[in-house]
Amino acid sequence: MKKIIIAAVAENGVIGRSNGEMPWKSKEEFQHFRNTTLGFPIIMGRKTFDSLGKPLAGRLNIVLSTKNDYIIANDDVKVFTDFQSALDFCQSQNFEKVFIIGGGVIFELAIKIADEMIISIMKFSAEGDVFFPQISEKKWKLLSKEERSEFTIFRYVRREHESKQN
Ligand SMILES: NC(=O)c1ccc[n+]([C@@H]2O[C@H](COP(=O)([O-])OP(=O)(O)OC[C@H]3O[C@@H](n4cnc5c(N)ncnc54)[C@H](OP(=O)(O)O)[C@@H]3O)[C@@H](O)[C@H]2O)c1
Numbered sequence: 001m002k003k004i005i006i007a008a009v010a011e012n013g014v015i016g017r018s019n020g021e022m023p024w025k026s027k028e029e030f031q032h033f034r035n036t037t038l039g040f041p042i043i044m045g046r047k048t049f050d051s052l053g054k055p056l057a058g059r060l061n062i063v064l065s066t067k068n069d070y071i072i073a074n075d076d077v078k079v080f081t082d083f084q085s086a087l088d089f090c091q092s093q094n095f096e097k098v099f100i101i102g103g104g105v106i107f108e109l110a111i112k113i114a115d116e117m118i119i120s121i122m123k124f125s126a127e128g129d130v131f132f133p134q135i136s137e138k139k140w141k142l143l144s145k146e147e148r149s150e151f152t153i154f155r156y157v158r159r160e161h162e163s164k165q166n
Pocket residue numbers: 006007008009014015016017018019020021022023044045046047048049051064065066067070080081082083101102103104105106107109130
């Protein structure tokens with residue numbers, strides 16, 4: 001099962017605000033996110049889930065919270081108290097891919113274990129206090145760059161997986 005980070009990052013590295021707000025709205029980027037993730041589980045932090053207001057349709061929404069009493073009564077949502085249990089669950093369901101969709105705290109954990117990253121770099125800076133982690137060129141190989149009008153999509157693979165791609 002491929003573990004794939006998907007994120008939208010402003011030119012200055014900002015991805016959001018710790019009060020849960022997204023600093024921008026881009027229909028084009030949301031469409032790319034939707035097309036890429038539809039049908040697959042999406043793993044997110046509790047703050048990101050709260051900020052969505054409702055589960056994202058057509059995907060199993062997996063929420064990470066450290067609180068045992070954080071319960072969402074919805075068949076499309078599952079809550080786990082640790083990242084590995086969430087990944088093990090997806091593996092047990094035989095999903096081919098799982099997407100890790102943020103926010104900042106979850107990306108910090110995920111960048112250590114993900115196989116691939118799909119990063120939209122927006123063509124503007126944004127005000128915020130949640131940032132995407134530093135991408136190490138030693139660890140991540142850039143596979144492709146795709147221009148869209150409001151952003152550029154950078155696809156990365158973890159260097160130790162390079163040979164499997166060829
Ligand atoms: N631009 C993008 O691509 C993108 C994507 C997603 C989100 N965002 C933005 O990012 C911001 C939110 O990011 P954030 O860093 O503040 O919060 P976050 O990563 O969404 O959520 C953090 C929460 O996740 C839970 N958590 C963290 N580590 C955990 C672990 N190891 N095990 C279990 N649960 C764990 C905790 O929930 P509890 O407090 O309940 O324990 C923690 O408070 C928002 O502005 C959002 O809009 C941007």
